[in-house]
Amino acid sequence: MAFIAIIDDDPDILDASSLVLKSKGHDVITANNPNDGYKIVKSKKPDLIILDVMMDEPDDGFYLAQKFRKEGITIPILMYTSVSKAIGLDFGKSEMVPVDDFVEKPISPEELVNKVEALLKVKEVK
Amino acid sequence: MIPLIPEWAHHYGEFWRAIRIRNLWFIKLRYLAVVMLLAFTISGQYIFQFYFTSNQFVALLTISILILLYNIVIQQTRKYVGCIPDKFNCLHLSLIQMALDLISLMIVVYYTGLIESPLHLFFIFHMIIGSLILPGYLVYITAGIISVLFGLLAMLQRYGLVEKYFIIGLYTNNRPQTLTYDILFIIIFTLMLFISVYIANKITRQLYKREQQLRSTLEKLNEAEITKQKYIIGIVHEVKTPVTATHSIIDLIINKFVGPIDIEVEKKLHRAKQRTEETLNLLNDILRISRLKILDVKSAEEIDIVKLFESLIDKQLELVKTKSITLELNDKRAENKKIKADTILLELAISNLLSNAVKYVDQNGIIEILLEDRDGMLFIEFSDTGIGIPKDSLPKIFTQFFRASNIDRSKHSGTGMGLAIVKEIIEMFGGNIVVKSPSRIGDEQHPGTTFEISLPYNFKPNRYDIFVVNNEDYLSNRNEF
Numbered sequence: 001m002a003f004i005a006i007i008d009d010d011p012d013i014l015d016a017s018s019l020v021l022k023s024k025g026h027d028v029i030t031a032n033n034p035n036d037g038y039k040i041v042k043s044k045k046p047d048l049i050i051l052d053v054m055m056d057e058p059d060d061g062f063y064l065a066q067k068f069r070k071e072g073i074t075i076p077i078l079m080y081t082s083v084s085k086a087i088g089l090d091f092g093k094s095e096m097v098p099v100d101d102f103v104e105k106p107i108s109p110e111e112l113v114n115k116v117e118a119l120l121k122v123k124e125v126k
Numbered sequence: 127m128i129p130l131i132p133e134w135a136h137h138y139g140e141f142w143r144a145i146r147i148r149n150l151w152f153i154k155l156r157y158l159a160v161v162m163l164l165a166f167t168i169s170g171q172y173i174f175q176f177y178f179t180s181n182q183f184v185a186l187l188t189i190s191i192l193i194l195l196y197n198i199v200i201q202q203t204r205k206y207v208g209c210i211p212d213k214f215n216c217l218h219l220s221l222i223q224m225a226l227d228l229i230s231l232m233i234v235v236y237y238t239g240l241i242e243s244p245l246h247l248f249f250i251f252h253m254i255i256g257s258l259i260l261p262g263y264l265v266y267i268t269a270g271i272i273s274v275l276f277g278l279l280a281m282l283q284r285y286g287l288v289e290k291y292f293i294i295g296l297y298t299n300n301r302p303q304t305l306t307y308d309i310l311f312i313i314i315f316t317l318m319l320f321i322s323v324y325i326a327n328k329i330t331r332q333l334y335k336r337e338q339q340l341r342s343t344l345e346k347l348n349e350a351e352i353t354k355q356k357y358i359i360g361i362v363h364e365v366k367t368p369v370t371a372t373h374s375i376i377d378l379i380i381n382k383f384v385g386p387i388d389i390e391v392e393k394k395l396h397r398a399k400q401r402t403e404e405t406l407n408l409l410n411d412i413l414r415i416s417r418l419k420i421l422d423v424k425s426a427e428e429i430d431i432v433k434l435f436e437s438l439i440d441k442q443l444e445l446v447k448t449k450s451i452t453l454e455l456n457d458k459r460a461e462n463k464k465i466k467a468d469t470i471l472l473e474l475a476i477s478n479l480l481s482n483a484v485k486y487v488d489q490n491g492i493i494e495i496l497l498e499d500r501d502g503m504l505f506i507e508f509s510d511t512g513i514g515i516p517k518d519s520l521p522k523i524f525t526q527f528f529r530a531s532n533i534d535r536s537k538h539s540g541t542g543m544g545l546a547i548v549k550e551i552i553e554m555f556g557g558n559i560v561v562k563s564p565s566r567i568g569d570e571q572h573p574g575t576t577f578e579i580s581l582p583y584n585f586k587p588n589r590y591d592i593f594v595v596n597n598e599d600y601l602s603n604r605n606e607f
Contacts, residue, residue, distance in 0.1 A: 012371035016378050023383055054363070082366055105366075106373035106406065109381050 001025040002120050005044065007037030007064070008052035008080060013107070017050060020109045021116065034064045041068065041075070048119055051099070052080040069098040076100040076119040080107065141334075142209040145216050145259055149204055152223055152255075156197045163190045163234065176295035185237045185291075193230050220259050228252060228268065232275065239292040241280050241311050242301055249276075249315075250322050257326035265323050273316040280308055355416040362416070366409045373402040404541075411543035415526065418471075418550050426555075426585050428464040429472060431504065432457055435495060438477045442484050450490050457497040465504050466585045467555045475551040478544045479508050479577055485538055486512035486575075494567055503557075506579040507566070514573030515563040523561050524549040557581035 004026050006017050011032065018028045029044055031037040041049060049068070053061035065077050077099040100122075101115050167186040170176035178186070200223060207216050231252065235243045249272055256265045282288045284302050292301045302308060376399045378384060380392060387395070435455050439446075446453050465472075483493045487510050496507040515523055519530040529542040552559045559579045568574030 010367060010371050012375055016371075016374045019378060019383050082363065082370060105370040106377065106402075108377060109383065 001027065002047040002116075003027045003029070003044070004048045004050060004116070005029050005031070005037070005040055005046040006050040007031045007034065007040075007061075008050070009033060010052070013052070013080070013105075017107065017112065020112055024113055024116075026116075034060045037064060038067065041073065046075060047123065048116060049075050049077045050080065050103075050116075051077055054082065065099050076123055078103060078115055078119060080105055142216065145220060146209070148259055149216055149220055149223070152220075153197060153201050153204065156193060156223075156227070160190050160194045160197070163193070170293070170295070174295065176293045178293065178295075179291070181289075182237050182291050182293070186234065189230055189233050189237075196226055217259065221264070224252065224256050224260070224268070228272065232272070235276075236279060237291045239290075239296075239301070240276070240283060241303075241308055242292050242297070244296075246276070246315065250318055253319050253322045254326045257323050258330055262323075262327045262331075265327065266320070269316075269319040269323050273312070273319055276315060277312040280312060284308060352420050355420045358416045359413060362409050362412050366406065366413075369402055369405050369409070373399065373406065376402065408541040408543070411541045411547065414474075415543060415547055415550060418547065418554070421554075426466040427469055429467055429469055430462065431465050431497065431506075432462055434469070434473060434476065435497075438473065438480055441477070442480055445484050446493075449484070449487065451484065451487055451493055452491070453493045453495075455495045455497075459497055459499045459504075463499075463504075463583060465581060465583050467581070471551045471554065475548045478548050482544060483508065483510040483512060483575075485540075486510070488512070488572065491572065492567055492574075500580060503580045503582050506577075506581070508577040508579070509565040509567045509574060510576075511565070511568050511572035511574040514565070514568060515561065515575055517563075520561060520563060524559075552579055552581065555581055555585045 001024070004021055006014055006021075006028060007030070008014050008017070009032050014030045014032060018030060021028050029040055029046065031040050037051070040046075051061045051065060061079060065079070068075070068077070079099040079102050081102050082105040100119055103112055103115055163186065167178070167183065167190065171178050171183055200219065204216070204219060207214065207219050209215050228249075231245070231248055235246050235249075238245055240246070253265065253269055256268060279288065283290050284305070290302075376395055379387060380395050380399065432455070439453060439455065442453075445451075480493075487493060492509075492511045494507075494509045496505075496509075498505040498507070513532055515530045516532050519528075519532070522528045523530065524545050526546040527542045528546075529540060533540070549559055557580055559577060562576040562578065563573055565574035565576035567576075
C-alpha cells in the first residue's frame, strides 16, 4: 500500500488520521510542525502528503505546499482546511495554492479514505 | 495647470461634487443676471429717465449680450470638464467664470458711474462666492486687483483722463463729489472687499476642516470594525480547532476504528457528534458573517438570475420531492436582464432563503418565487406556506443569533445566523430586504412567510464611499450635477 506523510499541529488530528489510514493498510509518518514536515518529506519521499492549512501561522500550510512545488516535488498534496468552503472566498485549486485536493475539517473517515485513494490512483496512472 | 486644489481634496468626492453643483448654480444665476442687467438698462432708458448717453446704452446692451454668450459657452463646456486634479477640471472652469464675471462687472460698473454706480456692491458678493471655492491666496489677489483698478479708474475719471459715465438721471446735484468723499469711499470699499474675503475664507476653511475630521473619524471607525471582526475570526478559529478534533475522534470511535463498542455507548456518541456539529455550524456562521463584514467587494460580474435560481433549486430538489413541495419560479419581467453582483455571495443569500423555505414548509407545502421589475430594480418575492413568523419576532428576524419563538428547536436545528447573513449580503449590493408574515399565499393553518428583496441591476462597488471621486461617474451623470 502507500506511504503517507501527515503534517498537522493538532496531535488528535494526527492520531485520528493515522488510525484511519493505517486501518486501510497504509504506512503513515507524521510531523507536528512545518519544519519537521519539510524534513520528513525530503528524506522519506512519501507517496502522498496530507497538510493542514493552519499551523503556527494562518498560512503555514500554503507556504509549505508552495515550497514543495518550487523545489520540484510533485507528490500529490491533500490539504486539510477548517474554513467553510460554502463561502468560497478563500481558496480554490490554483497556482497560488498548489495542492491537489481539500478535505474540510471536521474530517469524516470515509471522505478522507476516498480522497486519499483517488489521489493515489491518479498518481499511479501518471 | 495651476494646482488649485487643497491636497486632501484630491480624492474627496464631496468636494468635487460641491464644485460641480456650484458651477451649475453660477450658470443659472448668470442668466438671471443678464435678464436683470437688460431690464435695468431698458427700463432706465425708457421708463425711469436715467438719461443714459448713447455710449452708455450701447455699452450696457453689448456687455449683457457678451455675458449671455460666454455663459452659453461655459454651460456647454461644463459637461465635458471632469474632476481630475492634474488636468483642466471643474475648478479651473470656476476660476475662468469668476475672472470673466469680474471683468464684465468692472465694465458695467465703469459705464454706470464707478464710485457713483449702485452696482459696485456686486463686487462683495463675488468675493464671498470666490472664497467658497477658490484657494484663499487667489481670492486675496483678486480683491487687491479690484481695489487698485477701482481706485485708479475713479481718480483718472475725476481728473478727466478717462471718460466719465455717470447716470445723470440718478442725481440731484453735480458729480463727482469732493476728493475726500472719493478717497474715503475707495478705502472703505477696499476694506469691505478684504474683510468679506477674510470672513468667508475662514468659515469655509473651518467647514472643510470639520469635514476632514469627520472623514478621519469615519476611517478610524471602519478600521475599528475590521479589527473587531478579525479578532472574532481569530477567537472562533481557536475555539473551532478543539471542537473539530473532538468531532473527528468521536467519528473515529463510531466508525469502530478503535475497536468494537457497546450499542448504548454508540447511541450516546451519535448524540455527542450531533452536538459538536451544531457547535461547528454556529462557529462557521459566525466566521461567515465576520468575513462578509470585512470583505471589500471590488468586482461585480453579470449574473443570469434565473439560471442562478434554477441551479440552487436543483440542489434542494431531493428534499422538495420527499416533502412533496410545489416549488414555482415565475419570471414576470419583459426580458431576462442580467444583474451585477458577486455570484458566490448572491448564491449564498438566495440558497439561505431557499433552504429556510424548504425547511419550514410542511408536507405538500408551496414555495413561490416571483421575479419582477420595479422602479428599475430587480424585485424578488419569496413566498412559502411554512410555519410563518409570529408578529413579535418579525422585527428581530434579521438580528444575529435570533430564532423566532415558534420554532420547534428539537425539530429544526439552526444557528439564527442565516437571515443576518442574507441581509448583510443584500445590503452589500445596495439592495433591501423586508419580511412579511403571514405570506401572500398563506392561510390560517400555514401562515407562511414572504421575503421581498429589491436589488439594483447596476451594482457599483464602493458606491457608498463618498470619499472616492470617480471621474467617469460624474461625467456620465452630468445632468444631475
